[in-house]
Amino acid sequence: MKKKALKELLLQGNEAVVEGALRAGCRFFAGYPITPATEISEQLSVRLPQVDGTFIQMEDEIASLGAVIGASLAGVKSMTATSGPGFSLMQENLGFAIIAEVPCVIVNAMRGGPSTGLPTSPAQSDVMQARWGTHGDHPIIVLCPSTVRECFDLTIKAFNYSEKYRIPVILLIDEVVAHMREKITIADDETIDIVNRVKPTVPPEWYIPFEDTPRGVPPMADFGEGYRYHVTGLTHDVRGFPTSRPDEVDAFIRRLFRKVSQNFADFQIGEHYHIDDAEVAIIAYGCVARSARRAVADCRDKGIKAGMLKLNTIWPFMRTDVEKVLRQAKVVIVPEMNMGQISREVKRVNKGSAKIFTINRVDGTIITPQEIMGRIKEVF
C-alpha cells in the first residue's frame, strides 16, 4: 500500500527542476543569476551542499558552462540554468560540450528578447537558438515542459539522455511555467529511472576515448581515474587528438549525428489530447499547450472536433507524430509566442496535406484560449 512518504508540495516550475535535478543525481551547479531562472540557482545553493554537492556562482555565463563541462568530465552530473541573454553567452561552450561529448544539462527559462528584452515576461523565442545557436553542424536534444510536474520529470529525462548519449541537453522552459506554482506529489521512494554514463571496462592503456560503438556512444572515463586522454574543441580522432583527415572527420561528425538519429524513437515525448478524431488539430508546447488544451475542451463542448498534439520534445523535431496529425486533420493551428519557429518545422514536414495556420504573439503575454478559439472559428 501507499506509504506515508508521499509529500504534497506547492512548487514553482523552477523549484521542480531543482528537485528533479537532485533526484537525477546532479551534484554540481555553476551559474549566474538571471530572471526568470534565478530560483534554480537560489535553491541549489542551499540544497547542493546538503548532499555533498558543489554550487558555484561564476563571473558570467561563459564561465558557468565552462565549469559545468569541467565538473562533468571529472565524473559529476552537472547543470547550469540561465535565460536568453546568458544562453547567448553559453553558445560557445555549448559547442565544446557537443564536440567533446560531455554530458550536461542547460536550463533556459525563456523571456522576451532579443538582447536584454523583457526580463520578467514570457516568450518562446529561443526555439531555434536552442537548435542552431552554436555554430557548426550538430545534433541537440531540447525538451520543453508545460506543467510543474513535467519540469520535474523532464529534468530527470534531460540528465538521463545526456548521460546515455554523451550530449548536452537543453531544458527550454518559458517564464510562465518557470514561475508557476502547482501542487505536485513526490514520493520519497518513487521509482525513478536514473541513467548513468557508461564507463570503460578495459585497463587504462587500452582505452580509446572516442572509439565508435554500435550505439555510437563511447564509454567515458572520469578525469583523474587513471585513464589519460585528450579533450579538445578541435575535430579529433578516436584518441582525442586533432585531425583534419577527411575520412576521420567525416566518420566523427556522422557518429555525432548517428547517436541521436538512430535512437530517434527514444526521444519522442508528447501528449495526444483528443487527437484521434480531430478535424482541427493544435500543435503546441510549453505554457501555450495549456491554453490549447482549454481551447480544445471548449471546442468539444460546442461540438467542434478539435484536438491537440503537445510537444515535450522540441528537438529532434517529433516529425513522426506531427506527420500523423497533418495527414489526419483538415486544419492545423500552431500557436506560439514567437513569430513562427515551430510552425516553420510543421510546414516543412507538411507536404501539402493539411492547411496550416499560425497564431503568433510577441507582446510578452501568454496566448489565451479565446484567441485560439477565435482563430479556429476564423479558419475552420
Add this chain to the structure above:
Amino acid sequence: MAFRYDIRLSGSGGQGIILMGIILAEAIGIYDGRYVAQTQSYGPEARGGSSKAEVVVSDRQIDYPKALQLDLLVAMNQKSCDDYYMDLKPDGILIVDSTLVRQVPVSRAYRIPFTRIAREELNREMVANIVGLGAIARLTPIVSAKAIESAVLGRVPKGTEKLNRDALQAGMKAAQKMKKIKFPEMTSELVDEDT
C-alpha cells in the same frame, strides 16, 4: 463544465502581493486539497511598478493557468483596482484596501483598510498582505480559516509567527464587521465563464 474559481491579487511591487498569492495557493491546494495553479506577473523594478498574482482553483487538473474572468479581485492600490475591476464576473467579489483605494468603481465591494490596520493595530505596515488574507478567508467561500492559518505559519520567517497570526486575526475581525454583499439571482445563460 469543471468547477473553476479565478482569483487575482493586485497592487504595487513591495506590498507582498506575490507572497500573498503563494500562501493562498498553498492554503487551497495543500491544506484544503484542491487543484491550484498560481502565476504572477511583475515588472523589472524591485519595488513600485505593478504586481499581480493569480490563483486558479479547480476540482481537476488546471489547463489555462492564468485567470480568465474573476471570481475574486483583491486590489491593494488604486491603479490595480482601476485596471482590473472590468475583469470581474457579474457576481465576482471585489475587496479593496481602502487605505489606498479611494475611488471604488462599483458599489458592490468590500472596503477594508488593510494597510491602516497593519500600521495602527500591528505597528508593521509590512503585514497588510496577511491582513488581506484574513479578510479573504472570511469573505469568500474559497479558502477555510484553518487552511489559511496553517499556510501563513508555514511560509513566514521564524520568529514572526505571532505577528502574522495577529495580522490574520485582525483581517478576519475587520471582515466580520462587513455587511455581506448580496448579488441578484442570475439566469443560467449568463453563467458562462469563458465569454
